[in-house]
Amino acid sequence: MAGPLISPPRVLVAVALLLFVNSQLPVRYGGKLGGMLRPVADLVALPIREPVFRLARRLNRPDNNPNSQGTIDPASASREQLVLAHQQLLTQLGTQRQRINDLKRQLANTQGFAVEDLPPRNRVPAKVSAYTDAGTRHILSIHGGTHQGIAAGQTVLYGTRIVGRVVEPVGPVSADVELITSQDIGFQIELTPPADPNNPSAGNTLPGLERLRIKPLPAERLFTAEVSHDVAPPIGALARLADEIHYRDARAHILGRVEEVRPYPPDPQLLKQIVIRPTLDLRFLNEVVILVPKRVPPKE
Amino acid sequence: MNLLVFTATAYLAYALQGGLAPLWTYRNTTPNLLLILLVFVGLNAPRHLALVAALVLGLLMDLRPSPLADGAVLLGPHALGFLAAGYATLQLRNFLVRKSIITLVIMTLVAGAFAALVQVLLLSLRGLPMLANEPMAWSATAQLMLRGQNLIYTTVAAIPIGLLLSFTRKIWGFTTRGRGEKIF
Numbered sequence: 001m002a003g004p005l006i007s008p009p010r011v012l013v014a015v016a017l018l019l020f021v022n023s024q025l026p027v028r029y030g031g032k033l034g035g036m037l038r039p040v041a042d043l044v045a046l047p048i049r050e051p052v053f054r055l056a057r058r059l060n061r062p063d064n065n066p067n068s069q070g071t072i073d074p075a076s077a078s079r080e081q082l083v084l085a086h087q088q089l090l091t092q093l094g095t096q097r098q099r100i101n102d103l104k105r106q107l108a109n110t111q112g113f114a115v116e117d118l119p120p121r122n123r124v125p126a127k128v129s130a131y132t133d134a135g136t137r138h139i140l141s142i143h144g145g146t147h148q149g150i151a152a153g154q155t156v157l158y159g160t161r162i163v164g165r166v167v168e169p170v171g172p173v174s175a176d177v178e179l180i181t182s183q184d185i186g187f188q189i190e191l192t193p194p195a196d197p198n199n200p201s202a203g204n205t206l207p208g209l210e211r212l213r214i215k216p217l218p219a220e221r222l223f224t225a226e227v228s229h230d231v232a233p234p235i236g237a238l239a240r241l242a243d244e245i246h247y248r249d250a251r252a253h254i255l256g257r258v259e260e261v262r263p264y265p266p267d268p269q270l271l272k273q274i275v276i277r278p279t280l281d282l283r284f285l286n287e288v289v290i291l292v293p294k295r296v297p298p299k300e
Numbered sequence: 301m302n303l304l305v306f307t308a309t310a311y312l313a314y315a316l317q318g319g320l321a322p323l324w325t326y327r328n329t330t331p332n333l334l335l336i337l338l339v340f341v342g343l344n345a346p347r348h349l350a351l352v353a354a355l356v357l358g359l360l361m362d363l364r365p366s367p368l369a370d371g372a373v374l375l376g377p378h379a380l381g382f383l384a385a386g387y388a389t390l391q392l393r394n395f396l397v398r399k400s401i402i403t404l405v406i407m408t409l410v411a412g413a414f415a416a417l418v419q420v421l422l423l424s425l426r427g428l429p430m431l432a433n434e435p436m437a438w439s440a441t442a443q444l445m446l447r448g449q450n451l452i453y454t455t456v457a458a459i460p461i462g463l464l465l466s467f468t469r470k471i472w473g474f475t476t477r478g479r480g481e482k483i484f
Contacts, residue, residue: 016380
């Protein structure tokens with residue numbers, strides 16, 4: 001005698017078939033259901049995932065925030081320690097003001113990429129709640145979404161450094177950021193002399209190294225570029241974004257530092273290959289900033 | 301099997317999978333908590349529940365960031381990979397000592413291999429012109445190598461996590477064998 005038409009094994013087979021069909025559809029159709037469910041799953045997982053990520057980061061990764069280093073606990077510090085800390089903070093404040101002035105001057109002089117052609121941006125901070133290595137793509141999950149004005153394609157920064165861009169799906173309170181090291185697009189940079197990466201006004205572009213096209217190596221989380229022998233940059237030179245198309249609103253932000261200059265294997269006589277490594281481990285940041293375009297009030 | 305316990309554990313595993321990344325990511329490899337949970341349930345739960353659990357855990361894996369361009373979330377590759385892994389576990393479990401940690405570790409390796417093969421196959425098939433015609437931007441061999449590294453790491457992680465799951469065996473309410481289930 002035949003079994004019932006709808007039985008658990010048959011339902012399972014039907015679901016498996018549907019999933020197979022879904023997995024072979026173009027992304028614009030097959031990704032719809034997943035795109036709807038992903039923000040829900042993120043919302044549900046966030047209460048546990050975010051504190052765990054922060055705790056795990058504190059246990060195993062050095063804090064990338066330069067401001068948090070060398071701090072003292074005010075409750076247990078002596079008067080002398082507090083006075084010393086106060087003096088140090090005043091010095092830092094003076095340095096920062098100087099840097100702001102330098103930056104303003106540099107912007108006024110323009111480096112070839114003034115920001116007047118872009119709409120104003122808000123800097124929206126968001127906590128990082130997870131990191132995922134999805135094969136060729138490196139993804140940070142952040143606690144911030146459409147409620148904060150975040151949308152796919154927006155640029156993500158950490159201080160003066162470029163982190164990546166927001167990708168779909170963006171939920172109400174969660175979003176994914178694809179790290180710049182994992183993207184297979186090449187973009188242009190310029191190289192400036194070795195300096196403190198926290199200092200945004202660190203010198204002019206090295207001659208012959210303007211608009212240099214680089215390629216990411218996602219597996220090693222590095223970038224490479226080829227330059228001629230006579231303009232090879234010094235080790236430690238800072239790479240800054242200078243692309244007219246990709247990350248246009250993050251021009252002059254730091255991508256990384258020149259780690260190695262070696263002969264270019266296919267043509268060692270003529271060219272050198274430079275290897276650029278990000279100045280931070282972008283996978284384990286605690287917080288990032290998203291450049292969200294300011295809303296323009298509707299005209300009456 | 302106690303479905304409430306399964307739901308809570310799956311939720312925890314899903315949340316911890318991304319949250320623990322700074323602690324346990326070594327180079328580019330991370331262990332897969334959901335796979336270990338799948339093998340634990342597959343070794344102990346009744347057949348139909350084990351398969352449903354495999355499908356649910358696979359769907360949760362699909363909801364994690366994927367290798368597809370622009371962050372597309374495609375339901376299917378992991379779900380079917382986990383279903384294949386769950387089925388393989390069910391086929392082999394009667395020849396194994398189910399409560400042993402060594403069994404869990406070995407089956408994590410075997411089931412994970414099935415899951416990885418199915419995932420890479422399904423994602424690679426998308427490149428065919430008569431199907432989605434959206435080829436992946438990676439080499440299938442390199443992906444299998446990467447997943448193999450992850451699998452070895454997962455197998456190592458299965459020892460402490462398996463022990464932890466074994467301590468909670470009582471609250472899972474596993475029956476020794478389902479009604480009508482064949483031994484061989």
